[in-house]
Amino acid sequence: MEEKPVDKELILKELANFQSQDCKYSEGRILGSMCTEAHPFAKEVFCKFLDSNLGDPGLFKGTKSIEDKVINSIGKMFSLDNAYGNIVTGGTEANIMAIRAARNHAKKYKNISNGEIILPRSAHFSFKKAADMLNLKIVEANLDDNFKIDVNSVEEKISDKTVAIVGIAGTTELGLIDPIDKLSDIALENNIYLHVDAAFGGFSIPFLKRLGYKFPDFDFSLPGVCSMTVDPHKMGLAPIPAGGIIFRKEEYLDVMAINSPYLTVKKQSTIVGTRLGASTAATYAIMKYFGKEGYTKIARNLMDNTIFFKEELKKLGYKLIVEPELNLVSFNHPDMDTKQLANELESRNWRVSTSSCPVAIRVVLMNHIKKEHLKELLKDLKEIY
Numbered sequence: 614m615e616e617k618p619v620d621k622e623l624i625l626k627e628l629a630n631f632q633s634q635d636c637k638y639s640e641g642r643i644l645g646s647m648c649t650e651a652h653p654f655a656k657e658v659f660c661k662f663l664d665s666n667l668g669d670p671g672l673f674k675g676t677k678s679i680e681d682k683v684i685n686s687i688g689k690m691f692s693l694d695n696a697y698g699n700i701v702t703g704g705t706e707a708n709i710m711a712i713r714a715a716r717n718h719a720k721k722y723k724n725i726s727n728g729e730i731i732l733p734r735s736a737h738f739s740f741k742k743a744a745d746m747l748n749l750k751i752v753e754a755n756l757d758d759n760f761k762i763d764v765n766s767v768e769e770k771i772s773d774k775t776v777a778i779v780g781i782a783g784t785t786e787l788g789l790i791d792p793i794d795k796l797s798d799i800a801l802e803n804n805i806y807l808h809v810d811a812a813f814g815g816f817s818i819p820f821l822k823r824l825g826y827k828f829p830d831f832d833f834s835l836p837g838v839c840s841m842t843v844d845p846h847k848m849g850l851a852p853i854p855a856g857g858i859i860f861r862k863e864e865y866l867d868v869m870a871i872n873s874p875y876l877t878v879k880k881q882s883t884i885v886g887t888r889l890g891a892s893t894a895a896t897y898a899i900m901k902y903f904g905k906e907g908y909t910k911i912a913r914n915l916m917d918n919t920i921f922f923k924e925e926l927k928k929l930g931y932k933l934i935v936e937p938e939l940n941l942v943s944f945n946h947p948d949m950d951t952k953q954l955a956n957e958l959e960s961r962n963w964r965v966s967t968s969s970c971p972v973a974i975r976v977v978l979m980n981h982i983k984k985e986h987l988k989e990l991l992k993d994l995k996e997i998y
Protein backbone atom coordinates (compact mmCIF):
# COMPACT_ATOMS: atom_id res chain seq x y z
CA MET A 614 0.00 0.00 0.00
CA GLU A 615 1.20 3.54 -0.72
CA GLU A 616 2.06 5.77 2.24
CA LYS A 617 0.00 8.70 0.93
CA PRO A 618 -3.52 8.65 -0.52
CA VAL A 619 -3.68 8.32 -4.31
CA ASP A 620 -5.93 10.45 -6.46
CA LYS A 621 -9.17 8.71 -7.52
CA GLU A 622 -8.60 9.49 -11.20
CA LEU A 623 -5.21 7.83 -11.14
CA ILE A 624 -6.60 4.74 -9.45
CA LEU A 625 -9.43 4.48 -11.96
CA LYS A 626 -7.01 4.87 -14.85
CA GLU A 627 -4.82 2.11 -13.51
CA LEU A 628 -7.80 -0.17 -12.98
CA ALA A 629 -9.15 0.55 -16.47
CA ASN A 630 -5.80 -0.51 -17.81
CA PHE A 631 -6.05 -3.84 -16.03
CA GLN A 632 -9.67 -4.25 -17.09
CA SER A 633 -8.76 -3.70 -20.72
CA GLN A 634 -6.76 -6.94 -20.53
CA ASP A 635 -9.91 -8.94 -19.68
CA CYS A 636 -11.94 -10.77 -22.30
CA LYS A 637 -15.31 -9.21 -23.00
CA TYR A 638 -18.42 -11.34 -23.33
CA SER A 639 -19.88 -8.83 -25.77
CA GLU A 640 -17.23 -9.71 -28.37
CA GLY A 641 -18.81 -13.17 -28.62
CA ARG A 642 -15.43 -14.92 -28.61
CA ILE A 643 -15.72 -16.68 -25.24
CA LEU A 644 -16.92 -20.12 -26.29
CA GLY A 645 -16.62 -22.27 -23.20
CA SER A 646 -17.85 -20.20 -20.26
CA MET A 647 -21.04 -21.07 -18.42
CA CYS A 648 -21.17 -17.48 -17.18
CA THR A 649 -22.19 -14.52 -19.26
CA GLU A 650 -22.82 -10.82 -19.01
CA ALA A 651 -25.43 -10.14 -16.33
CA HIS A 652 -28.53 -8.19 -17.28
CA PRO A 653 -28.11 -4.40 -16.66
CA PHE A 654 -31.16 -4.30 -14.38
CA ALA A 655 -29.71 -7.05 -12.19
CA LYS A 656 -26.43 -5.11 -11.98
CA GLU A 657 -28.28 -1.95 -11.01
CA VAL A 658 -30.07 -3.75 -8.16
CA PHE A 659 -26.83 -5.49 -7.10
CA CYS A 660 -25.17 -2.10 -6.50
CA LYS A 661 -28.01 -0.99 -4.22
CA PHE A 662 -27.44 -3.88 -1.81
CA LEU A 663 -23.66 -3.90 -1.53
CA ASP A 664 -23.70 -3.28 2.21
CA SER A 665 -26.32 -5.90 3.13
CA ASN A 666 -24.78 -8.78 5.04
CA LEU A 667 -26.89 -11.91 5.07
CA GLY A 668 -24.43 -13.44 7.53
CA ASP A 669 -26.15 -11.36 10.19
CA PRO A 670 -29.76 -11.50 9.04
CA GLY A 671 -31.24 -9.89 12.16
CA LEU A 672 -29.64 -6.63 11.03
CA PHE A 673 -30.79 -7.05 7.43
CA LYS A 674 -34.30 -8.36 7.91
CA GLY A 675 -35.52 -6.95 4.62
CA THR A 676 -32.77 -8.59 2.60
CA LYS A 677 -33.34 -11.84 4.51
CA SER A 678 -37.02 -11.68 3.49
CA ILE A 679 -35.88 -11.28 -0.12
CA GLU A 680 -33.72 -14.40 0.24
CA ASP A 681 -36.68 -16.36 1.67
CA LYS A 682 -38.83 -15.21 -1.23
CA VAL A 683 -36.29 -15.99 -3.91
CA ILE A 684 -35.58 -19.46 -2.47
CA ASN A 685 -39.31 -20.08 -2.43
CA SER A 686 -39.63 -18.94 -5.98
CA ILE A 687 -36.75 -21.16 -7.19
CA GLY A 688 -38.25 -24.04 -5.18
CA LYS A 689 -41.52 -23.60 -7.07
CA MET A 690 -39.62 -23.70 -10.39
CA PHE A 691 -38.56 -27.18 -9.23
CA SER A 692 -41.95 -28.42 -8.02
CA LEU A 693 -41.35 -27.71 -4.33
CA ASP A 694 -43.88 -25.65 -2.39
CA ASN A 695 -41.88 -25.06 0.78
CA ALA A 696 -38.23 -24.68 -0.07
CA TYR A 697 -35.32 -24.10 2.30
CA GLY A 698 -31.89 -22.91 1.29
CA ASN A 699 -29.71 -19.97 0.40
CA ILE A 700 -28.34 -17.86 -2.37
CA VAL A 701 -24.62 -18.61 -2.24
CA THR A 702 -21.58 -17.80 -4.34
CA GLY A 703 -22.14 -20.39 -7.05
CA GLY A 704 -22.51 -24.02 -7.94
CA THR A 705 -19.39 -25.01 -6.04
CA GLU A 706 -20.56 -23.65 -2.72
CA ALA A 707 -24.07 -25.00 -3.29
CA ASN A 708 -22.71 -28.50 -4.00
CA ILE A 709 -20.46 -28.37 -0.94
CA MET A 710 -23.46 -27.40 1.21
CA ALA A 711 -25.54 -30.24 -0.19
CA ILE A 712 -22.83 -32.81 0.47
CA ARG A 713 -22.22 -31.42 3.93
CA ALA A 714 -25.94 -31.74 4.71
CA ALA A 715 -25.97 -35.33 3.42
CA ARG A 716 -22.87 -36.24 5.41
CA ASN A 717 -24.13 -34.70 8.66
CA HIS A 718 -27.57 -36.23 8.20
CA ALA A 719 -26.09 -39.69 7.68
CA LYS A 720 -23.85 -39.22 10.71
CA LYS A 721 -26.75 -38.14 12.91
CA TYR A 722 -29.41 -40.62 11.79
CA LYS A 723 -27.37 -43.58 10.56
CA ASN A 724 -24.18 -43.11 12.50
CA ILE A 725 -22.07 -43.29 9.32
CA SER A 726 -18.56 -41.95 9.57
CA ASN A 727 -15.90 -42.11 6.82
CA GLY A 728 -18.75 -41.89 4.33
CA GLU A 729 -18.77 -42.27 0.56
CA ILE A 730 -20.52 -40.31 -2.18
CA ILE A 731 -21.48 -41.86 -5.49
CA LEU A 732 -20.96 -39.53 -8.45
CA PRO A 733 -21.04 -39.97 -12.20
CA ARG A 734 -17.67 -39.57 -13.92
CA SER A 735 -19.23 -36.51 -15.55
CA ALA A 736 -19.70 -34.68 -12.23
CA HIS A 737 -18.24 -31.19 -11.84
CA PHE A 738 -14.92 -30.98 -9.99
CA SER A 739 -16.59 -29.08 -7.16
CA PHE A 740 -17.54 -32.48 -5.71
CA LYS A 741 -13.85 -33.31 -5.42
CA LYS A 742 -13.43 -30.19 -3.31
CA ALA A 743 -16.48 -31.20 -1.24
CA ALA A 744 -15.14 -34.71 -0.66
CA ASP A 745 -11.72 -33.37 0.27
CA MET A 746 -13.06 -30.82 2.74
CA LEU A 747 -15.63 -33.15 4.24
CA ASN A 748 -13.38 -36.16 4.45
CA LEU A 749 -15.54 -38.32 2.20
CA LYS A 750 -14.50 -40.90 -0.35
CA ILE A 751 -15.65 -40.47 -3.93
CA VAL A 752 -17.00 -43.61 -5.57
CA GLU A 753 -17.30 -43.01 -9.29
CA ALA A 754 -20.26 -44.51 -11.11
CA ASN A 755 -19.70 -45.41 -14.76
CA LEU A 756 -21.31 -43.61 -17.65
CA ASP A 757 -23.44 -45.43 -20.19
CA ASP A 758 -22.83 -45.26 -23.95
CA ASN A 759 -24.63 -41.90 -24.05
CA PHE A 760 -22.35 -40.37 -21.40
CA LYS A 761 -25.07 -40.38 -18.74
CA ILE A 762 -24.81 -41.99 -15.32
CA ASP A 763 -25.21 -45.76 -15.55
CA VAL A 764 -27.83 -46.53 -12.91
CA ASN A 765 -26.78 -50.19 -12.67
CA SER A 766 -23.30 -49.03 -11.79
CA VAL A 767 -24.79 -46.76 -9.09
CA GLU A 768 -26.67 -49.71 -7.59
CA GLU A 769 -23.54 -51.84 -7.60
CA LYS A 770 -21.52 -49.15 -5.84
CA ILE A 771 -23.91 -48.57 -2.93
CA SER A 772 -22.42 -49.65 0.38
CA ASP A 773 -23.27 -49.17 4.06
CA LYS A 774 -20.99 -46.12 3.92
CA THR A 775 -22.88 -44.30 1.14
CA VAL A 776 -24.08 -40.91 2.39
CA ALA A 777 -25.18 -39.43 -0.95
CA ILE A 778 -25.83 -40.12 -4.59
CA VAL A 779 -25.39 -37.25 -7.04
CA GLY A 780 -27.09 -36.85 -10.42
CA ILE A 781 -26.47 -34.02 -12.88
CA ALA A 782 -29.10 -32.05 -14.75
CA GLY A 783 -26.90 -30.40 -17.37
CA THR A 784 -23.38 -31.81 -17.25
CA THR A 785 -20.53 -29.35 -17.45
CA GLU A 786 -18.83 -31.01 -20.40
CA LEU A 787 -21.74 -32.17 -22.54
CA GLY A 788 -24.86 -30.50 -21.12
CA LEU A 789 -26.60 -33.84 -20.59
CA ILE A 790 -29.32 -34.69 -18.10
CA ASP A 791 -28.86 -37.84 -16.04
CA PRO A 792 -31.87 -40.16 -15.47
CA ILE A 793 -32.75 -38.51 -12.17
CA ASP A 794 -36.08 -40.40 -12.00
CA LYS A 795 -34.21 -43.70 -11.80
CA LEU A 796 -31.74 -42.30 -9.28
CA SER A 797 -34.69 -41.16 -7.17
CA ASP A 798 -36.07 -44.72 -7.08
CA ILE A 799 -32.67 -46.11 -6.10
CA ALA A 800 -32.19 -43.45 -3.43
CA LEU A 801 -35.62 -44.15 -1.92
CA GLU A 802 -35.19 -47.93 -1.98
CA ASN A 803 -31.86 -47.63 -0.21
CA ASN A 804 -32.75 -44.68 2.04
CA ILE A 805 -29.88 -42.57 0.68
CA TYR A 806 -29.72 -38.82 0.18
CA LEU A 807 -30.00 -37.74 -3.49
CA HIS A 808 -28.59 -34.42 -4.66
CA VAL A 809 -29.25 -33.04 -8.14
CA ASP A 810 -26.67 -30.66 -9.55
CA ALA A 811 -28.69 -28.44 -11.89
CA ALA A 812 -26.17 -25.58 -11.66
CA PHE A 813 -26.15 -25.37 -15.45
CA GLY A 814 -29.54 -26.77 -16.46
CA GLY A 815 -31.64 -25.24 -13.70
CA PHE A 816 -32.47 -22.02 -15.50
CA SER A 817 -33.27 -23.68 -18.80
CA ILE A 818 -34.81 -27.16 -18.35
CA PRO A 819 -38.07 -25.93 -16.71
CA PHE A 820 -38.52 -23.35 -19.49
CA LEU A 821 -37.64 -25.72 -22.32
CA LYS A 822 -40.30 -28.06 -20.94
CA ARG A 823 -42.83 -25.26 -21.38
CA LEU A 824 -41.79 -25.16 -25.04
CA GLY A 825 -42.55 -28.85 -25.41
CA TYR A 826 -39.04 -30.26 -24.99
CA LYS A 827 -39.38 -33.75 -23.52
CA PHE A 828 -37.15 -34.33 -20.54
CA PRO A 829 -37.73 -36.92 -17.84
CA ASP A 830 -38.56 -35.47 -14.40
CA PHE A 831 -35.45 -34.16 -12.72
CA ASP A 832 -36.62 -32.13 -9.73
CA PHE A 833 -38.44 -32.30 -6.38
CA SER A 834 -41.48 -33.85 -8.08
CA LEU A 835 -39.40 -37.01 -7.61
CA PRO A 836 -39.73 -38.01 -3.95
CA GLY A 837 -36.10 -39.14 -3.63
CA VAL A 838 -34.60 -35.74 -4.45
CA CYS A 839 -33.36 -34.09 -1.22
CA SER A 840 -31.55 -31.05 -2.62
CA MET A 841 -30.78 -29.20 -5.84
CA THR A 842 -28.11 -26.77 -6.97
CA VAL A 843 -29.11 -24.10 -9.47
CA ASP A 844 -27.04 -21.13 -10.57
CA PRO A 845 -28.75 -17.80 -11.25
CA HIS A 846 -25.36 -16.52 -12.51
CA LYS A 847 -25.47 -18.85 -15.49
CA MET A 848 -28.60 -18.76 -17.68
CA GLY A 849 -30.45 -16.80 -14.97
CA LEU A 850 -28.48 -13.68 -16.04
CA ALA A 851 -27.83 -12.59 -12.44
CA PRO A 852 -24.42 -11.04 -11.68
CA ILE A 853 -21.74 -13.32 -10.26
CA PRO A 854 -21.57 -14.57 -7.57
CA ALA A 855 -25.03 -16.15 -7.45
CA GLY A 856 -25.61 -19.82 -6.85
CA GLY A 857 -28.63 -21.41 -5.26
CA ILE A 858 -28.96 -24.36 -2.93
CA ILE A 859 -32.47 -25.65 -2.35
CA PHE A 860 -33.35 -28.27 0.26
CA ARG A 861 -36.57 -30.24 0.52
CA LYS A 862 -36.59 -30.13 4.31
CA GLU A 863 -35.38 -27.69 6.96
CA GLU A 864 -33.68 -30.55 8.82
CA TYR A 865 -30.94 -30.57 6.16
CA LEU A 866 -30.05 -27.02 7.18
CA ASP A 867 -30.41 -27.92 10.86
CA VAL A 868 -27.87 -30.73 10.70
CA MET A 869 -25.29 -28.20 9.46
CA ALA A 870 -26.10 -25.47 11.98
CA ILE A 871 -23.22 -24.05 13.99
CA ASN A 872 -23.71 -21.70 16.96
CA SER A 873 -23.01 -18.09 16.06
CA PRO A 874 -23.16 -16.51 19.51
CA TYR A 875 -22.28 -12.88 18.79
CA LEU A 876 -24.67 -12.45 15.84
CA THR A 877 -28.34 -11.53 15.73
CA VAL A 878 -29.22 -15.08 14.76
CA LYS A 879 -27.81 -17.77 16.99
CA LYS A 880 -27.21 -20.46 14.40
CA GLN A 881 -25.69 -20.45 10.93
CA SER A 882 -25.84 -23.26 8.36
CA THR A 883 -24.03 -21.61 5.46
CA ILE A 884 -20.32 -22.17 4.89
CA VAL A 885 -19.64 -18.49 4.42
CA GLY A 886 -20.13 -16.13 7.39
CA THR A 887 -20.41 -12.59 6.08
CA ARG A 888 -22.20 -12.98 2.78
CA LEU A 889 -23.56 -10.78 0.05
CA GLY A 890 -27.13 -9.58 0.14
CA ALA A 891 -26.52 -8.05 -3.28
CA SER A 892 -26.60 -11.41 -5.08
CA THR A 893 -29.90 -12.27 -3.47
CA ALA A 894 -31.51 -8.93 -4.31
CA ALA A 895 -30.24 -9.04 -7.90
CA THR A 896 -31.46 -12.62 -8.37
CA TYR A 897 -34.86 -11.71 -6.98
CA ALA A 898 -35.09 -8.67 -9.25
CA ILE A 899 -34.04 -10.41 -12.44
CA MET A 900 -36.37 -13.36 -11.85
CA LYS A 901 -39.29 -10.98 -11.42
CA TYR A 902 -38.19 -8.88 -14.37
CA PHE A 903 -38.07 -11.81 -16.80
CA GLY A 904 -40.75 -14.03 -15.29
CA LYS A 905 -41.40 -17.45 -16.77
CA GLU A 906 -42.21 -15.86 -20.10
CA GLY A 907 -38.87 -14.01 -20.33
CA TYR A 908 -36.79 -17.04 -19.36
CA THR A 909 -38.71 -19.18 -21.82
CA LYS A 910 -37.81 -16.74 -24.60
CA ILE A 911 -34.15 -16.82 -23.57
CA ALA A 912 -34.14 -20.63 -23.43
CA ARG A 913 -35.75 -20.80 -26.87
CA ASN A 914 -33.21 -18.41 -28.33
CA LEU A 915 -30.26 -20.33 -26.85
CA MET A 916 -31.62 -23.60 -28.21
CA ASP A 917 -32.26 -22.06 -31.64
CA ASN A 918 -28.61 -21.03 -31.75
CA THR A 919 -27.55 -24.46 -30.54
CA ILE A 920 -29.54 -26.22 -33.25
CA PHE A 921 -28.29 -23.84 -35.94
CA PHE A 922 -24.68 -24.34 -34.86
CA LYS A 923 -24.76 -28.13 -34.56
CA GLU A 924 -26.52 -28.55 -37.92
CA GLU A 925 -23.99 -26.30 -39.68
CA LEU A 926 -21.12 -28.17 -38.02
CA LYS A 927 -22.47 -31.46 -39.34
CA LYS A 928 -22.75 -29.99 -42.85
CA LEU A 929 -19.08 -29.00 -42.66
CA GLY A 930 -18.14 -32.57 -41.72
CA TYR A 931 -17.38 -32.14 -38.01
CA LYS A 932 -18.49 -34.95 -35.68
CA LEU A 933 -20.79 -34.23 -32.76
CA ILE A 934 -19.99 -36.16 -29.59
CA VAL A 935 -23.71 -36.34 -28.72
CA GLU A 936 -26.88 -34.71 -29.92
CA PRO A 937 -27.17 -31.68 -27.60
CA GLU A 938 -29.92 -31.76 -24.97
CA LEU A 939 -29.22 -28.24 -23.70
CA ASN A 940 -27.29 -25.26 -25.07
CA LEU A 941 -23.92 -26.98 -25.31
CA VAL A 942 -22.33 -28.45 -28.43
CA SER A 943 -19.34 -30.73 -28.23
CA PHE A 944 -17.52 -31.81 -31.39
CA ASN A 945 -14.33 -32.95 -33.04
CA HIS A 946 -12.75 -32.90 -36.48
CA PRO A 947 -12.93 -36.40 -37.99
CA ASP A 948 -9.12 -36.57 -38.37
CA MET A 949 -7.50 -33.63 -36.62
CA ASP A 950 -6.39 -33.95 -33.01
CA THR A 951 -8.63 -31.91 -30.64
CA LYS A 952 -5.64 -30.00 -29.29
CA GLN A 953 -4.58 -28.97 -32.77
CA LEU A 954 -8.12 -27.88 -33.61
CA ALA A 955 -8.25 -25.88 -30.37
CA ASN A 956 -4.93 -24.24 -31.26
CA GLU A 957 -6.17 -23.36 -34.74
CA LEU A 958 -9.22 -21.68 -33.22
CA GLU A 959 -7.18 -19.91 -30.53
CA SER A 960 -4.89 -18.55 -33.22
CA ARG A 961 -8.00 -17.05 -34.85
CA ASN A 962 -8.77 -15.33 -31.56
CA TRP A 963 -11.47 -17.65 -30.20
CA ARG A 964 -11.42 -18.47 -26.48
CA VAL A 965 -11.78 -22.22 -26.72
CA SER A 966 -12.65 -24.80 -24.10
CA THR A 967 -12.01 -28.53 -24.41
CA SER A 968 -13.75 -31.28 -22.51
CA SER A 969 -11.91 -34.19 -20.92
CA CYS A 970 -14.38 -37.06 -21.19
CA PRO A 971 -14.37 -37.46 -24.11
CA VAL A 972 -11.75 -35.00 -25.33
CA ALA A 973 -13.56 -32.57 -27.63
CA ILE A 974 -14.14 -28.90 -28.39
CA ARG A 975 -16.94 -27.66 -26.17
CA VAL A 976 -19.05 -24.63 -27.07
CA VAL A 977 -21.53 -23.36 -24.49
CA LEU A 978 -24.14 -21.32 -26.32
CA MET A 979 -24.59 -18.62 -23.70
CA ASN A 980 -26.45 -15.37 -24.17
CA HIS A 981 -23.35 -13.46 -25.31
CA ILE A 982 -22.86 -15.74 -28.35
CA LYS A 983 -25.09 -14.34 -31.07
CA LYS A 984 -25.90 -15.75 -34.50
CA GLU A 985 -23.38 -13.43 -36.17
CA HIS A 986 -20.61 -14.77 -33.90
CA LEU A 987 -21.59 -18.33 -34.77
CA LYS A 988 -21.43 -17.50 -38.46
CA GLU A 989 -17.90 -16.12 -38.03
CA LEU A 990 -16.92 -19.19 -36.05
CA LEU A 991 -18.34 -21.50 -38.72
CA LYS A 992 -16.44 -19.57 -41.38
CA ASP A 993 -13.21 -20.20 -39.50
CA LEU A 994 -14.10 -23.84 -38.92
CA LYS A 995 -14.73 -24.22 -42.64
CA GLU A 996 -11.29 -22.79 -43.43
CA ILE A 997 -9.62 -25.01 -40.84
CA TYR A 998 -11.40 -28.12 -42.18
Ligand SMILES: Cc1ncc(COP(=O)(O)O)c(C=O)c1O
Pocket residue numbers: 647702703704705706708737739781783784785810811812813844856
Ligand atom coordinates in the same frame (compact mmCIF):
# COMPACT_ATOMS: atom_id res chain seq x y z
C1 LIG B 1 -22.83 -28.82 -13.34
C2 LIG B 1 -22.00 -27.81 -12.61
N1 LIG B 1 -21.97 -27.83 -11.27
C3 LIG B 1 -21.26 -26.94 -10.57
C4 LIG B 1 -20.53 -25.95 -11.19
C5 LIG B 1 -19.71 -24.98 -10.38
O1 LIG B 1 -20.27 -23.71 -10.45
P1 LIG B 1 -19.45 -22.41 -10.02
O2 LIG B 1 -18.34 -22.28 -10.99
O3 LIG B 1 -20.49 -21.35 -10.10
O4 LIG B 1 -18.97 -22.63 -8.63
C6 LIG B 1 -20.53 -25.89 -12.58
C7 LIG B 1 -19.76 -24.84 -13.28
O5 LIG B 1 -19.76 -24.69 -14.44
C8 LIG B 1 -21.29 -26.84 -13.32
O6 LIG B 1 -21.31 -26.84 -14.65
